[in-house]
Amino acid sequence: MIFPVLSILVFSGIVLLPVLLPVAGTDNALEKAAGLNNGKAAQNFTQLERLALGNVQKESSRLWAFLLSVYWVSFVTYFVLWKSYKHVSNLRAAARSTSDVKPEEFAVLVRDVPVPPPDQTIKDSVDSYFRALHPDTFYRSMVVMDHTKADKIYQEIESHKQKIARAEVVYAESKTASKPEGTKPTHRIGFLGLIGKKVDTIEYCNDKIKELVPKLESEQKITLREKQQQAAIVFFNRRSAAASASQTLHAQMYDRWTVMQAPEPREIVWSNLSKKIYERQIRQVVVYAIVFFTVVFYMVPITAISALTTLEKLREKLPFLKVVVDQKEIKTVLQAYLPQLALIVFLALLPSLLMFLSKLEGIPSQSHTVRAAAGKYFYFVVFNVFLGVTIGSTLFSALTTIINNPRGIINMLANSLPGSATFFLTFVALKFFVGYGLELSRLVPLIIFHLKRKYLCKTEDDVKAAWAPSDLGYNTRVPNDMLIVTIVLCYSVIAPLIIPFGVAYFSLGWLIAKNQVSQELLSLTQV
């Protein structure tokens, strides 16, 4: 995504900077306006503002240069997008036709399987249905099963195994020269290991595992037989057959046998597979409504929380804070920053909230969920950062204005956009200097890793798991970059000086993303 954006900005900048900067810089609307209003404050504007559209006089023929620039930027954008569409399409086609086959390329995900007649299992009905429709290419099917119970037992076994491994490390460390037999680690079997009988960890866990394994096996058999869900993954014997089947309507009524491309195995959100089509639709509507209200009225809960959590109230509720709060300096600072703190906490929690909401929609693949969350976050930042700052009021009051007078939106934007040019120029520069600095240092993950290693990790595996890189955070990275794209493209003609900042932001971003991706690939192969 970064490379096409860079191309757009560079090609736009090559023409816009040498043309528009002199055109705007040599005019003197700002000086005149300042001179008229107040003879003394004739220099009451920055040099940045001199180089923008705001410095061109009304009905000046210089405006033609700006109009033509709009066409040039649009043309460059469409052209680069078209080129990169082709490029991405070729990449995808190449990936789909390599000899390096992946199982999901031969499969489709089938949901909303109708309830079969009583003498058939769901697997039988899926098999016969797809064999009839794809006699030459159907290979086999896998019905999704609800193995919550079996899974729980498996998890228990695994945790016991982990405990044994840790206990063995502890036991080995305790065999010092002075005490060669060591002390066998013990724990209590009650709540959180705090109460109950004290037992030898290694022996106890081994017994438990022996007890659980047959239980797991019998549970697995029951699951296979009785807990088939109304969803399945169907495999074909050719890639093209699977691709074609995933695009085809498979039933007469649209609410049955819905098919789609199978996601990668590690990406499937299993809990969403068995959700029915109507449930998914209702969930989607509800989630969209919640997101809409979050985007538009996001200030309401924050002000409410700030009002509730005034210092006085906090002091009453949590008396142990008294010592801190009663000091005068701290009190002043806290009183000033509590609302901002609420805002920061809300903004920090927002991506997780949006991810959670997107998962609730019933999307069956993890990466689609991330994409859905990224879309929601993009709406949030565009509405609240871009429009919010531009229009200079909360989005809600702007919305009512727009509803009352939709044609007024053009005037409203035309009046307020040039005014915020300097703000956004600074915004992009700040993102570039500070944002990427924090990103590069990866301070937070480092701290978390060291805390983990010190207090939680016992075995080699634990250390590896802690060191494993987290994902790239597409759900906030992409919308944040898209916000910068939106801002830079929008202001590229109004204040062309923003283009170099945009170029710098995305060239650095490109380097960092490449670096992070290659590191991540490295660690993935290491693990």
Place this chain on the structure above:
Amino acid sequence: MIFPVLSILVFSGIVLLPVLLPVAGTDNALEKAAGLNNGKAAQNFTQLERLALGNVQKESSRLWAFLLSVYWVSFVTYFVLWKSYKHVSNLRAAARSTSDVKPEEFAVLVRDVPVPPPDQTIKDSVDSYFRALHPDTFYRSMVVMDHTKADKIYQEIESHKQKIARAEVVYAESKTASKPEGTKPTHRIGFLGLIGKKVDTIEYCNDKIKELVPKLESEQKITLREKQQQAAIVFFNRRSAAASASQTLHAQMYDRWTVMQAPEPREIVWSNLSKKIYERQIRQVVVYAIVFFTVVFYMVPITAISALTTLEKLREKLPFLKVVVDQKEIKTVLQAYLPQLALIVFLALLPSLLMFLSKLEGIPSQSHTVRAAAGKYFYFVVFNVFLGVTIGSTLFSALTTIINNPRGIINMLANSLPGSATFFLTFVALKFFVGYGLELSRLVPLIIFHLKRKYLCKTEDDVKAAWAPSDLGYNTRVPNDMLIVTIVLCYSVIAPLIIPFGVAYFSLGWLIAKNQVSQELLSLTQV
């Protein structure tokens, strides 16, 4: 289509008529209003108006009955639509799985075939492409060819054959008792048979046919070899394979190898098959723009034409009209009716214009063209008849009002809808009494048939061709019925008395449509 509408209206009427008529009839808002304004004209409203929403007083609790009625009508409508969706879907599934197979069920239409490498014909490239993608189910392909030239020769041969047949009938008739050898029919070979050498028709045409047949054969060979178009019909060996292929993307780029279900052979609009995807898109945009302006500004050309064709101007241009126009009575009538005449001519030509425009869009099947034209016509009648009458001004001024104040549309409709209730009640009744009367009598087709038989038809085949029924005219019939549906549903709660008229319209319409369809089927089997 008619049966579900009837069900909706009957079910709505069963509840609305017995409930709303007494509720409205026993109130007295109209009497009060009339009494307040003018004591004498207390009866200045019709009995129809007494039985509508307009007679209920402001903020009366009787309005709840109307609100609940809206929910009832909506519920009935959704329920019936859902039922008939299922019904139609079942019908279609049954038709698709009968043993009575149709060739188009095994075929897909492929357009935008890319230009093949020079050593391949288009047919080769289609064959190899589809054989690779559908190795088990591909049967064969037929490439569309531009046989305009061959067709022209074929038409010529056919017209000569027809001439011979007619000439033989004339020759046989000329063999009377008094002149047993008869007179051989002759014609001139020049322009329109008016000038040139006189020849014996039968001999001349036979010679011509002998001359043209080898020409046709050689032209057919050339066409097969060299005039392949970039479109093809691909056949599969299974219905399900064709159905699945028609829904699948066949190429990496969306502008190549576009596939769709093959239309019935007799329905294909051959000239549209070879149009490229971008050409089709541009044509569609242009056609939609033209239709938009036709719908919104339809009064403009009519007033312009009326202004141009004032009697004075006509008199100057066409002097032979003087005798008629100079008579005073005729002049008065003509002057009054010329604008209406222009309007009537425009409205009569409109369906043909819309059919023509829809064909220009590049739709490859005749029935889709009819559907597209019907949609356009529906917009026209809804905007100009329904909204035009309701809002009581031309659509254009209404549009500007809406653009200036979008929220005002609710007030505008709320103010004007009840006022036009009586008008639309009369409108539906008129359609019912007069429209269907004309339809049933089929006066115009009868006149045309008799004219044809008298002056044009010579052979038995000609008479059959003239008697063959024209199509049902879906492109005007469906939108007109939909207009009635819109009107009746819209006024069903405001003035419930409209429901019986709607029911009458559609029950009669059902009978007539059944009658016409069965007649048409009869004559189709006869021919």
